[in-house]
Amino acid sequence: MSTAPTTQAPRPQQAADAALHTALSRSARPPRAGPLSAALTFGWRGMYKVKHVPEQLLDVTITPVLFLLMFTYLFGGAVAGSTSQYLQYLLPGILVQTVLFTCVYSGVALNTDITKGVVDRFRSLPIWRPAPLVGAVLGDTVRYALAATVVVLLGLVMGFRPAAGVGGVLAGMVLVIVFAFGLSWVFTTVGLLMRSPSAVLNAGFMTLFPLIFLSNIFVDPSTLPGALEAFVGVNPISHLVTATRDLMAGVATAGALALVLSEAAALTAVFAPLTVHLYRGKD
Amino acid sequence: MPSTLAIEASGLVKSFGTTRAVDGVDLAVPRGAVYGVLGPNGAGKTTVIRMLATLLRPDAGSARVLGHDIVAEADAVRGLVSLTGQLASVDDDLTGRENLILLGRLLGYSTREARERADELLAAFGLREAAGRLVKNYSGGMRRRLDVAASIVVTPELMFLDEPTTGLDPRSRNEVWDIVRALVGRGTTVLLCTQYLDEADQLADRIAVIDRGKVIAEGTPGRLKASVGQGALHVRLLGPEHRAEAARMLSRALDTDAQLDADPAALSVPVQDAERASEAVAELSRAGLGLASFSLAQPSLDEVFLALTGHPAEEEAA
Numbered sequence: 021m022s023t024a025p026t027t028q029a030p031r032p033q034q035a036a037d038a039a040l041h042t043a044l045s046r047s048a049r050p051p052r053a054g055p056l057s058a059a060l061t062f063g064w065r066g067m068y069k070v071k072h073v074p075e076q077l078l079d080v081t082i083t084p085v086l087f088l089l090m091f092t093y094l095f096g097g098a099v100a101g102s103t104s105q106y107l108q109y110l111l112p113g114i115l116v117q118t119v120l121f122t123c124v125y126s127g128v129a130l131n132t133d134i135t136k137g138v139v140d141r142f143r144s145l146p147i148w149r150p151a152p153l154v155g156a157v158l159g160d161t162v163r164y165a166l167a168a169t170v171v172v173l174l175g176l177v178m179g180f181r182p183a184a185g186v187g188g189v190l191a192g193m194v195l196v197i198v199f200a201f202g203l204s205w206v207f208t209t210v211g212l213l214m215r216s217p218s219a220v221l222n223a224g225f226m227t228l229f230p231l232i233f234l235s236n237i238f239v240d241p242s243t244l245p246g247a248l249e250a251f252v253g254v255n256p257i258s259h260l261v262t263a264t265r266d267l268m269a270g271v272a273t274a275g276a277l278a279l280v281l282s283e284a285a286a287l288t289a290v291f292a293p294l295t296v297h298l299y300r301g302k303d
Numbered sequence: 304m305p306s307t308l309a310i311e312a313s314g315l316v317k318s319f320g321t322t323r324a325v326d327g328v329d330l331a332v333p334r335g336a337v338y339g340v341l342g343p344n345g346a347g348k349t350t351v352i353r354m355l356a357t358l359l360r361p362d363a364g365s366a367r368v369l370g371h372d373i374v375a376e377a378d379a380v381r382g383l384v385s386l387t388g389q390l391a392s393v394d395d396d397l398t399g400r401e402n403l404i405l406l407g408r409l410l411g412y413s414t415r416e417a418r419e420r421a422d423e424l425l426a427a428f429g430l431r432e433a434a435g436r437l438v439k440n441y442s443g444g445m446r447r448r449l450d451v452a453a454s455i456v457v458t459p460e461l462m463f464l465d466e467p468t469t470g471l472d473p474r475s476r477n478e479v480w481d482i483v484r485a486l487v488g489r490g491t492t493v494l495l496c497t498q499y500l501d502e503a504d505q506l507a508d509r510i511a512v513i514d515r516g517k518v519i520a521e522g523t524p525g526r527l528k529a530s531v532g533q534g535a536l537h538v539r540l541l542g543p544e545h546r547a548e549a550a551r552m553l554s555r556a557l558d559t560d561a562q563l564d565a566d567p568a569a570l571s572v573p574v575q576d577a578e579r580a581s582e583a584v585a586e587l588s589r590a591g592l593g594l595a596s597f598s599l600a601q602p603s604l605d606e607v608f609l610a611l612t613g614h615p616a617e618e619e620a621a
Contacts, residue, residue, distance in 0.1 A: 040427040042423065050410060136394075
């Protein structure tokens with residue numbers, strides 16, 4: 021006569037202990053992640069944040085959408101004779117405005133990471149030290165592309181008809197995104213200097229607002245008083261708007277493009293190392 | 304240079320402005336055990352951990368972690384340790400699973416391996432159901448568990464735990480303790496910073512008591528308690544009427560003054576020797592004084608702590 025062993029179902033506690041021991045017993049250490057792989061992983065993190073917190077994209081998209089609608093239909097006729105004509109002038113500018121405001125969020129996100137402590141974990145990992153920064157800024161370029169697409173699509177619906185067609189519009193978007201890449205290093209620097217995410221947001225918007233308005237986004241600078249016109253002329257945002265407009269109209273000159281690209285490069289050359297330096301010394 | 308020590312620190316100093324947060328700390332932490340760093344808020348515990356975890360550069364002094372210099376070989380140190388900070392260092396805007404995959408990828412796993420490892424850890428830490436939820440919607444205990452899980456995506460040789468149970472309810476606290484014990488059971492060394500005496504007593508094999516940036520005492524929990532002195536015999540009678548007599552008997556039996564507690568039926572006597580205490584209790588019982596309860600208590604780490612940090616000499620020196 022066989023006595024069947026009474027099989028007891030494992031208690032939940034035992035099962036949990038077993039799972040814990042399995043998890044802890046894995047001791048093989050994978051090879052270190054390379055710099056590019058680490059940076060791209062941080063870019064991936066940025067994407068997921070957009071997916072989970074789409075509000076951060078809405079914030080920076082709704083304002084330009086309102087600006088686009090308001091300026092076109094309210095002031096368009098007065099400024100340019102007709103709303104449709106003004107839209108052709110305004111849209112590349114609004115595109116620039118949208119993407120540049122999105123840049124501020126690079127600094128806000130970095131500051132948030134620091135105040136929440138997650139940066140401590142990243143900094144204690146055996147990875148290429150600037151990877152979190154480079155990855156975040158790379159990930160942000162995808163946000164810029166999304167925001168740019170929203171503006172361009174709305175423009176097309178409203179009657180924006182660029183002479184250079186799809187190619188010109190895409191080239192303009194790429195140029196804006198490249199410039200934004202450079203500018204976002206300014207805001208990561210600000211993000212490391214300020215005490216709270218909202219301080220970064222305020223500082224960013226306070227700096228950008230005058231620069232945006234004192235540019236050629238909304239009006240032709242030749243109608244402005246001399247001193248103001250001179251300022252608008254040297255404002256890099258004006259250079260970017262002009263080059264983008266010209267790309268979309270199919271009349272871009274190599275000189276205008278070179279100016280914008282060199283400004284983007286200069287911003288990166290100054291502020292990327294500064295960001296990395298501040299990040300390392302964040303003690 | 305192979306060493307039996309996981310951490311050797313000497314003369315670590317770190318100032319913030321004019322404040323010397325850490326003022327000459329020496330530590331010798333043996334491998335494979337839990338080493339407690341006990342101190343009140345602002346004592347400099349977190350600063351010590353941040354220096355040892357290569358997040359802060361010391362102003363003076365030096366330290367080797369698992370044989371590597373924390374400044375010159377910071378990268379080698381980072382490859383062997385992990386840190387669970389005072390702020391739960393997980394990403395609020397990602398799900399629990401995404402947090403673990405992120406770290407797996409950063410530590411060198413392929414995407415597939417990182418996913419497998421994440422699922423394994425989520426199961427082990429009782430977070431399977433919460434895997435797809437954003438961390439900002441986690442409870443305090445769940446965040447902590449995820450935080451600890453994130454620290455062992457690759458099992459570290461040395462783990463820094465900075466106040467792992469601050470703000471947790473007793474059940475979550477016990478869960479974290481179980482995890483720490485299991486981790487040490489697998490051979491990981493743990494440096495545990497805590498302001499809870501209870502926690503250091505429960506987990507740590509050795510303790511350094513730190514106050515105002517200095518180590519003011521070091522040793523096993525038992526030795527620290529012994530250094531403060533004796534335990535006490537607490538007696539509670541059935542009624543208050545015989546307390547004076549009981550006090551006389553106990554004082555005589557134990558050669559020291561009995562103290563009358565606030566409870567009119569209770570009294571306590573410091574004791575050096577458990578044998579003599581038990582005889583004294585037997586004597587009370589034989590005399591028919593009506594014993595409700597008695598206990599022989601070790602000094603708590605609380606008392607140790609107060610004796611060490613609240614010492615008048617220390618305040619004069621400061």
